[in-house]
Amino acid sequence: MRSYFGLLLLSLLSPIADEAKPAQVSLPKPLALEMSLGDALRARSSTRAFDPARKLAREELGTILWAASGITRPDPAHPQGGKRTAPAAFEAYVIDVLVTSEEGTFLYSPKDHVLVPHATAGKKDLRAEIPRTGWLKDAPVLVMLVANLDRYPAQVRAERRRDYSHADAAVIGENIYLAAAALKLGTVLTADAKPEAGGLLGLNENQRIVFILPVGHANAEAAK
Numbered sequence: 509m510r511s512y513f514g515l516l517l518l519s520l521l522s523p524i525a526d527e528a529k530p531a532q533v534s535l536p537k538p539l540a541l542e543m544s545l546g547d548a549l550r551a552r553s554s555t556r557a558f559d560p561a562r563k564l565a566r567e568e569l570g571t572i573l574w575a576a577s578g579i580t581r582p583d584p585a586h587p588q589g590g591k592r593t594a595p596a597a598f599e600a601y602v603i604d605v606l607v608t609s610e611e612g613t614f615l616y617s618p619k620d621h622v623l624v625p626h627a628t629a630g631k632k633d634l635r636a637e638i639p640r641t642g643w644l645k646d647a648p649v650l651v652m653l654v655a656n657l658d659r660y661p662a663q664v665r666a667e668r669r670r671d672y673s674h675a676d677a678a679v680i681g682e683n684i685y686l687a688a689a690a691l692k693l694g695t696v697l698t699a700d701a702k703p704e705a706g707g708l709l710g711l712n713e714n715q716r717i718v719f720i721l722p723v724g725h726a727n728a729e730a731a732k
């Protein structure tokens with residue numbers, strides 16, 4: 509009898525548990541990005557007005573994330589799956605690439621090229637809550653570059669960790685700018701996280717949102 513009620517309880521609870529936890533999202537193979545590097549550099553610019561009605565295709569999002577921090581030299585012996593599109597101080601890869609959108613909040617896993625539901629934020633769309641500035645939330649996706657300073661090797665002094673993390677995040681930011689230019693999408697690198705935003709992502713004192721990049725289609729009319 510007891511096991512019957514145990515099973516009944518489990519079957520009642522499981523749909524609730526599944527409902528609360530968004531599923532892992534697989535991403536398609538990154539697009540080829542065929543614009544020449546010279547043209548991408550010329551086209552790169554900051555966009556601050558987005559068309560809220562135009563979503564990103566999954567191919568576009570996957571390509572932006574791969575350009576940000578995707579693996580280019582897979583190595584099964586490497587603790588993080590291999591080396592990446594962006595250089596990283598001490599090869600420590602301290603920057604996590606997170607995205608928040610109407611689908612929820614996810615961590616990009618370079619190793620598997622998938623989006624993993626964020627442990628704390630889960631199904632929450634944090635576009636209106638993380639940035640200080642209102643217009644960022646018009647973009648369909650916010651990419652957040654989150655540093656985990658604990659990942660630097662022990663010999664790196666505490667005061668240098670912050671400096672390195674900004675450089676690590678900036679090179680990723682430029683990759684996102686160039687990929688967005690090649691895909692004819694808009695973006696801008698901002699240091700716009702609210703001071704309290706880390707709490708929404710469950711960050712500890714050695715983790716911080718270094719930059720936020722909204723990504724979407726530019727609203728050409730609003731930009732005039």
Ligand SMILES: Cc1cc2nc3c(=O)[nH]c(=O)nc-3n(C[C@H](O)[C@H](O)[C@H](O)COP(=O)(O)O)c2cc1C
Nearest residue numbers: 552553554555556678681696697698699700701719
């Ligand atoms: C480290 C850094 C921080 C920035 N922070 C912001 C920001 O908080 N808000 C913003 O709108 N733009 C920000 N920008 C974008 C610059 O304002 C922009 O790159 C500059 O105006 C030149 O314009 P362009 O990117 O179109 O060439 C930042 C750029 C960098 C490199």
